[in-house]
Amino acid sequence: MNAVIRTEELAKRFGRVTALDGVSLEIPPGVVWALLGRNGAGKSTLIRILMGLLEPDRGRAQVLGHDCRTEYLAVRRKVGYVPELPVLYDWMTVAEIGRFCAAFHPAGYFSEYLRAAAQFGLRPDQKLRHLSKGMRAGVVLSLALGHDPELLILDEPTSGLDVMFRRQFLESMVDRAAAGKTVFLASHQVHEVERVADIVAFLKEGRIILVEPLDRLKRETRHWILTFADDRAAGSALDRFAAEDGVLRADRDGRQIELLVRSREDAPERRFAAALNLEQVESHACSLEEIFTAYMGPERDCEAPSLKEARK
Amino acid sequence: MFLQIHPDDAVPIYEQIARQIQFAVAAGGLMPGDTVPSVRELARQLAVNPNTVARAYRELQALGILDAQRGLGLTVAAEAVEKCRDQRSRWIRERLAQVVGEALRAKVSARQLQSILQDVIQTLSRQEAQS
Numbered sequence: 033m034n035a036v037i038r039t040e041e042l043a044k045r046f047g048r049v050t051a052l053d054g055v056s057l058e059i060p061p062g063v064v065w066a067l068l069g070r071n072g073a074g075k076s077t078l079i080r081i082l083m084g085l086l087e088p089d090r091g092r093a094q095v096l097g098h099d100c101r102t103e104y105l106a107v108r109r110k111v112g113y114v115p116e117l118p119v120l121y122d123w124m125t126v127a128e129i130g131r132f133c134a135a136f137h138p139a140g141y142f143s144e145y146l147r148a149a150a151q152f153g154l155r156p157d158q159k160l161r162h163l164s165k166g167m168r169a170g171v172v173l174s175l176a177l178g179h180d181p182e183l184l185i186l187d188e189p190t191s192g193l194d195v196m197f198r199r200q201f202l203e204s205m206v207d208r209a210a211a212g213k214t215v216f217l218a219s220h221q222v223h224e225v226e227r228v229a230d231i232v233a234f235l236k237e238g239r240i241i242l243v244e245p246l247d248r249l250k251r252e253t254r255h256w257i258l259t260f261a262d263d264r265a266a267g268s269a270l271d272r273f274a275a276e277d278g279v280l281r282a283d284r285d286g287r288q289i290e291l292l293v294r295s296r297e298d299a300p301e302r303r304f305a306a307a308l309n310l311e312q313v314e315s316h317a318c319s320l321e322e323i324f325t326a327y328m329g330p331e332r333d334c335e336a337p338s339l340k341e342a343r344k
Numbered sequence: 345m346f347l348q349i350h351p352d353d354a355v356p357i358y359e360q361i362a363r364q365i366q367f368a369v370a371a372g373g374l375m376p377g378d379t380v381p382s383v384r385e386l387a388r389q390l391a392v393n394p395n396t397v398a399r400a401y402r403e404l405q406a407l408g409i410l411d412a413q414r415g416l417g418l419t420v421a422a423e424a425v426e427k428c429r430d431q432r433s434r435w436i437r438e439r440l441a442q443v444v445g446e447a448l449r450a451k452v453s454a455r456q457l458q459s460i461l462q463d464v465i466q467t468l469s470r471q472e473a474q475s
Contacts, residue, residue, distance in 0.1 A: 317354030
């Protein structure tokens with residue numbers, strides 16, 4: 033298999049803050065690959081290393097067969113990249129910025145760019161300065177699509193956009209995938225990821241803690257509510273189950289315990305068979321949001337210095 | 345054909361698509377010989393992953409509900425209507441069983457349940473008749 037993106041043990045620190053801590057990835061072609069993580073988890077750092085905008089302290093990264101450190105020009109030419117905070121030349125028009133970027137790309141880029149821009153309701157003579165946030169995002173995505181890239185990398189593309197622009201963004205993303213291209217999407221919009229992703233990865237404090245096809249993750253994770261005869265039975269069951277394999281979260285409320293369990297067994301309820309004084313077992317499937325929240329674990333109590341502050 | 349997708353529902357998205365198409369066939373909204381949108385079109389329309397749509401279509405083909413027609417794409421099979429009606433009855437039974445099970449566990453009596461069900465049927469059919 034020819035990986036579109038491959039990284040080995042990437043590590044990056046900013047001062048005392050560890051942004052990436054040994055990230056190894058292999059992303060196959062033709063999928064929508066979504067990287068989920070909280071703010072400051074290291075998503076943008078990873079993307080900036082992939083685009084050759086930042087050097088890792090350790091490890092290697094390859095995009096479309098090119099080394100991100102030494103062949104970053106080839107990477108940037110081949111990849112469609114939508115940064116989190118795009119910088120546009122405000123004094124240009126929609127057409128002018130397209131022509132400016134066309135200089136770095138093969139013939140045909142400009143007309144393709146204008147076609148994509150028109151789908152966002154953009155006219156060639158509009159000044160960028162006068163565009164709304166959503167329309168500017170439309171310009172950035174159109175610039176990223178002009179050369180029909182094999183790989184589209186999006187960093188929080190829809191944050192701050194209204195519902196209509198979001199929807200248009202999602203549609204363009206879906207259409208890339210339908211054309212057999214690869215989409216790398218970094219996001220904290222769990223609902224969007226749930227719609228469009230083939231594979232999801234969770235990034236937590238600079239480490240990849242999970243990479244999994246989304247449908248398998250959802251199929252194998254269930255939410256259980258067990259009701260016991262009394263509080264004591266519930267308490268001892270909680271102690272026992274909380275330590276078991278695949279239990280992502282365990283809580284007790286009176287004589288009920290609530291578990292989020294990842295399991296490949298055919299009959300996962302069997303693991304509860306030996307519990308004493310168990311009166312009732314209920315279960316339901318989980319949304320990606322529930323699963324993501326459980327994997328991210330409890331909120332940290334202390335205010336760790338955020339990465340963005342540390343970068344300044 | 346209008347489908348509604350709820351990504352965070354317990355039912356996987358591909359199954360939501362497959363079910364709604366079967367409901368549409370059972371109700372006559374989609375008829376034998378009608379073509380369904382291409383994978384790319386439907387994926388875009390619903391803003392969901394194209395592999396998800398392709399999977400729904402594959403399952404419907406395996407069930408004999410959609411046929412691949414050369415040059416036309418996928419069309420509703422002649423014998424699909426009966427299959428979809430059977431399937432619809434099974435799902436209705438399943439969903440009722442869920443509600444009834446929940447009620448029984450909460451110690452609602454069988455007689456109470458029957459009277460609630462009667463009442464719901466009467467109210468809803470009156471509303472249907474008025475609209």
